[in-house]
Every structure is written in C-alpha cells, then in structure tokens.
Amino acid sequence: MVLKCIECGREYPEDELRYRCECGGLLEVVTELDKAEDVFDGKNITLWKYESWLPVEKRVSLNEGGTPLYRLKNLGEELGAPKLYAKNEGNNPTGSFKDRGMTVGVSKALELGMDKVICASTGNTSASLAAYAAKAGIKAYVLVPSGKIALGKLAQAMIYGAQVVPVSGNFDDALRVVVKASGELGVYMLNSINPFRLEGQKTIALEIYDQLGFVPDNVLLPVGNAGNISAIWKGFKELKEAGITDELPRMIGIQAEGAAPLASAWKEGKPFKPVEKPETVATAIRIGNPANWPKAWRAVKESGGTLEMVSDEEILRAQELLASKEGLFVEPASATSLAGLIKLLESGEIGSDESYVLITTGHGLKDPNIVVERFTLPEPIEPTLEAFKEVMK
Ligand SMILES: Cc1ncc(COP(=O)(O)O)c(C=O)c1O
Numbered sequence: 001m002v003l004k005c006i007e008c009g010r011e012y013p014e015d016e017l018r019y020r021c022e023c024g025g026l027l028e029v030v031t032e033l034d035k036a037e038d039v040f041d042g043k044n045i046t047l048w049k050y051e052s053w054l055p056v057e058k059r060v061s062l063n064e065g066g067t068p069l070y071r072l073k074n075l076g077e078e079l080g081a082p083k084l085y086a087k088n089e090g091n092n093p094t095g096s097f098k099d100r101g102m103t104v105g106v107s108k109a110l111e112l113g114m115d116k117v118i119c120a121s122t123g124n125t126s127a128s129l130a131a132y133a134a135k136a137g138i139k140a141y142v143l144v145p146s147g148k149i150a151l152g153k154l155a156q157a158m159i160y161g162a163q164v165v166p167v168s169g170n171f172d173d174a175l176r177v178v179v180k181a182s183g184e185l186g187v188y189m190l191n192s193i194n195p196f197r198l199e200g201q202k203t204i205a206l207e208i209y210d211q212l213g214f215v216p217d218n219v220l221l222p223v224g225n226a227g228n229i230s231a232i233w234k235g236f237k238e239l240k241e242a243g244i245t246d247e248l249p250r251m252i253g254i255q256a257e258g259a260a261p262l263a264s265a266w267k268e269g270k271p272f273k274p275v276e277k278p279e280t281v282a283t284a285i286r287i288g289n290p291a292n293w294p295k296a297w298r299a300v301k302e303s304g305g306t307l308e309m310v311s312d313e314e315i316l317r318a319q320e321l322l323a324s325k326e327g328l329f330v331e332p333a334s335a336t337s338l339a340g341l342i343k344l345l346e347s348g349e350i351g352s353d354e355s356y357v358l359i360t361t362g363h364g365l366k367d368p369n370i371v372v373e374r375f376t377l378p379e380p381i382e383p384t385l386e387a388f389k390e391v392m393k
C-alpha cells in the first residue's frame with residue numbers, strides 16, 4: 001500500500017512520515033482493492049467489519065461506527081421528499097464521525113512508533129483524539145480557538161486527559177501552528193490532511209451501502225475543513241472500483257454563509273479563495289481556509305453534486321426540525337445537511353423523488369448552550385394539581 005499525490009501522482013511508501021507531497025499536493029491512500037472483501041450483508045455493522053478496506057494492522061478501538069441509518073418519515077412527507085434518511089454519526093463513542101478517523105489514525109500513530117499526537121480543532125476532533133490517545137496510552141495536544149468551542153467538546157477533551165491549548169485566533173490559525181509543530185517537534189498530526197484519518201471516515205460510505213443495500217442518489221453533509229466529503233466520496237468510488245456496485249451518489253456539501261469559501265466559489269464560478277474571518281453559530285464548521293478543499297472540489301465535481309450555503313437562522317431551524325419531528329438531536333453544524341436539502345428542494349435545483357442521505361455529523365448534547373439560550377422557560381408553578389391544571393389549559 002502506498003500514499004499517492006492527488007496533484008502530480010508521485011507515490012510514497014505508507015510508512016514514510018509525511019502529510020503532503022514534495023509538490024505541496026494532498027496525499028491519499030491507494031487502497032489494495034484486490035484484498036477488499038465483499039462483506040456487505042447488512043449484518044453486524046461496525047467500522048472494523050471493513051478491516052480489509054483499511055490500511056492498518058493495529059487496532060485502537062472504542063467500538064466506533066455501526067451508527068444508525070434512520071428513515072426520516074415525518075420530515076420526508078412534510079418536505080415532499082419521501083426517500084429521506086439520516087446517518088446519525090452522533091452515535092459514535094465520543095459523539096461525532098471523527099471517531100472513525102481517529103480509530104484508524106491513532107492505530108497508524110502506534111504503527112509508526114509515535115507516542116505524541118496533535119491536532120487543531122473546532123471541538124470534535126480534539127474530543128475524539130483525546131479519547132483515542134487515552135485508550136492508546138499516548139500523549140495528545142489539542143489546539144482550539146479560544147472561546148469558540150462548544151462546552152461539551154471542551155469538557156470531553158479535558159476529561160480524557162489531553163493537553164488542551166487555547167489559541168488566540170480561529171481554527172485556521174491553530175492549524176498553521178499544528179502543521180509546523182508536526183514538522184519540527186516529532187508529534188504525529190491527526191488533522192484531516194492526514195490521509196489515514198480519511199480512510200477511517202470513508203467507512204461512512206461502506207456502511208450506508210451495507211445498511212440500505214443500494215447507493216443513494218444524493219449524500220448531503222456539512223463541509224468545514226472538507227475532509228469528510230472527500231473521504232465519503234472515496235468510499236463510494238472504491239465500492240464501484242471493487243465491483244461491489246455500479247452506482248455512485250451525488251455529493252452535496254453544505255457550508256454556513258459566514259464560513260463558505262467553497263460554496264461561494266462554486267456558486268459564483270470563481271477560483272477558491274479563503275474567508276479571512278469565518279463566523280457562524282455552527283462552530284464545528286467555522287473554518288475559512290479548508291485544508292482539503294482540492295479533494296472536496298473534485299468529489300463534488302466528479303460526482304455531479306453541488307455546494308450550497310445556508311444562514312445561521314436556517315441552520316437552527318433545521319436543528320429544531322430534526323429534533324421535534326424525528327427525535328434526532330444534532331449539533332448545529334450537522335443540521336446544515338437538512339437546511340441545505342430544504343434550500344435546494346425549494347429552489348428546484350434537486351428533485352423530490354430521489355433518495356437523500358443526510359450525514360448528521362455530531363451529537364446535539366455537545367453544544368447545549370445554543371439550545372438553552374434560544375428557548376425561555378416559564379416561571380415555576382406552585383407544586384399543586386390546581387397550578388398544573390392552569391398550565392394544561
Ligand atoms: C460536527 C461536525 N460536522 C462537520 C464537520 C466538518 O467536517 P470536515 O472538516 O471534514 O469538513 C466537523 C468538523 O469539525 C464537525 O465537527
């Protein structure tokens with residue numbers, strides 16, 4: 001197995017410690033598809049069911065993957081898009097899809113003999129890396145934008161024992177430090193430019209196919225640093241290349257309006273340009289310079305998909321809809337999938353009779369403040385039946 005540059009095609013051995021090509025291009029793992037087994041029987045789904053598709057031998061696991069794929073009947077009827085599903089990644093061990101990347105990435109760190117790992121994070125990556133480093137018994141440094149990470153994620157990173165380093169600046173600033181530190185200080189970087197992380201995350205595609213028994217017409221998901229959309233597309237492409245299925249989905253990436261460098265370039269037909277001061281209520285995707293943008297751009301283009309942006313108001317409305325109509329409590333970033341679907345259905349850019357899988361990337365409990373700040377509780381009542389009868393009126 002080798003690492004290959006997506007720009008110039010140069011190959012590197014898998015045990016060479018590097019994150020980018022000499023030319024600066026992003027690297028991807030070339031999967032040995034002749035060894036990838038057809039295990040798609042819809043049963044006993046966990047991430048490690050797909051071990052033969054993954055580039056690691058060791059296994060640092062907290063039982064990730066195997067997340068539920070819900071049919072969203074209520075919302076599907078309401079929106080006139082009956083074939084609507086959600087793959088709920090909040091059900092992973094630390095409450096987000098990042099666990100898929102970290103089980104593979106931290107396993108790789110051990111294989112490479114690394115005993116220190118590092119990441120920049122809008123929150124979920126730090127929570128996940130902290131947990132897997134704890135399990136592996138290695139040291140984790142996590143750099144987060146000071147004051148801009150959701151409470152639950154911060155609590156997770158702290159209790160799992162990572163060294164949490166707040167940075168004055170945003171995610172993009174923190175990532176710049178991490179890239180330098182990994183180059184000069186001998187710490188293994190587990191941001192999503194690490195191609196092994198994306199190998200773990202491609203299992204979302206394998207699971208969707210395993211659970212549905214077919215490839216959906218469209219997959220919608222939030223785009224921040226743009227790793228996940230690239231990873232899921234790679235998973236679907238490999239299913240096709242391995243001869244498991246002939247179908248491919250359209251990849252539809254959704255960004256928040258205040259942090260939408262990819263969606264705005266796409267819609268305006270202009271070259272990619274970073275956003276200097278990204279801002280959105282969806283802190284997980286408050287990213288102005290997505291490191292994986294060339295991979296994501298290709299995923300959308302090759303798949304015939306699209307990129308869209310939604311307002312904070314649309315995101316919070318979609319978050320409420322998922323919770324109140326389907327019993328699914330997701331964090332704001334995850335609700336962009338539904339907000340984007342609603343927008344694209346309304347504009348007529350997509351048709352309602354196709355199948356749609358929303359990737360709900362992280363659990364709602366990660367960011368409780370966003371909810372309790374929006375809703376007001378009434379004054380307390382006297383502890384009597386009479387008082388409660390008044391309420392029921
Ligand atoms: C909940 C959630 N959704 C979406 C994303 C964006 O994923 P990516 O950075 O791979 O585009 C993140 C990344 O931090 C996240 O935490």
Ligand SMILES: [Zn+2]
Nearest residue numbers: 005008021023
């Ligand atoms: Zn190259």
